[in-house]
Amino acid sequence: MATAPADAIETHPRLKILPPPSPPPVERHASARSPVAPPAASAPPPTWFRQLAPRCVAHWPLKAFAIPLFVTAFFAAYFQLLRYPVFPVTMMPLTTIDRLIGFHPVALLPYAALWLYVFLAPALLQGRREIAVYTAEVIALTGTALGFFHFWPTAVPPPAFDTTLHPLLAFLKNVDATGNACPSLHVAFAIFTAIWLARFLRVAAAPAAWHLLNAATAAAIVYSTLATKQHVAVDMFAGIALGAAAACVAPRSLTAATSTAGRNQFRNRLMLAFTVSLSGKLTLLALGPDLTGPVAIALLFVIPDLWILALVGLQFYRRCRPPLA
Structure with a gap:
């Protein structure tokens, strides 16, 4: 029988030339296999203290220059208004709270501790946004208080005991007289600092x-x-209202990590507004009708309530608005 030529077989359309079969895989012993490295253990997250430590060294040249400069300018204005009041000085009234709380010499320690406590918040600032917000709020706090001290100078009644029997108190009275009483900047800065430290x-x-x-x-x-x-109770209530109101804005860097939902952020702002409103009403109640004018009513009664209504209205609008297409 005649066979077809090789070139006809290669070019025939129905014929396929299959590749040679591959050799079977060689089984390797288990001991000869390359060892599999175990997954690397994730590093533990840094402790809360180590998370705050970098904040202390952030922008330290700016902090070292700006903080003493601001404190010097503030005290210059404070003592100027304390020693040379422009308008007649109003004596703050005593309330039941003032009569219930007597003098305690040991209270001088936390009173003096404010000047260490108040520097903790600016020392932990990190980033331009935090510095800008904190600076604006501190200027608003001190500017409001100095405005009160200028247009409405106030003082605390002298104590009913001999201050010379307590050398530390006598020294405090000589340095920081009982003027510039309402609102209490001691209370305002304590509340303001506590809110910022709580955020950190x-x-x-x-x-x-x-x-x-x-x-x-x-x-x-x-x-x-x-x-x-x-100070007296009226100064304390007014200071609480001022300190809480001054801290009403928080930078996003301190809210994004703390507020996983908008509901938490709304709750924090509403609690702050209620604190200002309640403190303002207690201030008006302690002052009495003789020392209460339209400006005080607007600042301590109307504005905090409008703030609460604005927060509730904004939250209601955000929940009821239709979703974007």
């Missing part, structure tokens, strides 16, 4: 004990203003 601690996920310590320190400073007879 919350972002760093600090233990609850440190939050309690922060709140207890602020509360001790507030109490010391009454126990040292440097």
Whole structure:
């Protein structure tokens, strides 16, 4: 029989030339296989203290220059208004709270501790946004207080005991007289600092004990203003309202990590507004009708309530608006 030529077989359309079969895989012994490296263990997250430590060294040349400069300018204006009031000085009234809280010499320690406590918040600032917000709020706080001291100078009644029997108190009275009483800047800065420190601690996920310590320190400073007879209850309530109102804005860097939902952020702002409103109403109640004018009613009664209504209305609008297509 005649066979077809090789070139006809290669070019025939129905014929395929298959590749040679591959050799079977060679089984390797288990001991000869390359060892599989175990997955690397993830590094533990840094502790809350280590998260806050970089904040202390951030922008330290700016902090070292700006903080003493601001403190010097503030005290220059403060003592100028204290020693040379422009308008007649109003004596603050005593309330039942003032009569219940007597003088306690040990209260001088937390009273003086404010000047260490108040520097903690600016020392932990990090980033331009935080510095800008904190600076604006501090200027608003001190500017409002100095405005009150200029247009409405106030003083605390002299204590009913001999201050010379307590050398530390006598020294305090000589340095910081009982003028520039309402609102109490001691109370205002204590509340303001406590709110900012609470934000830092919350972002760093600090233990609850440190939050309690922060709140207890602020509360001790507030109490010391009454126990040292440097201020009366009216000054305290007004200082709480001023300090809480000044801290009403929080930078996004301190809210994004703390507010996983808008509901938490709304709750924090609403609690702050309620604190200002309640403190303002207590201030008006303690002042009485003789010392209450339309400006005080607007600042301490109307504006905080409008703030609360604005927060509730904005939250209601955000929940009811239709979703974007």
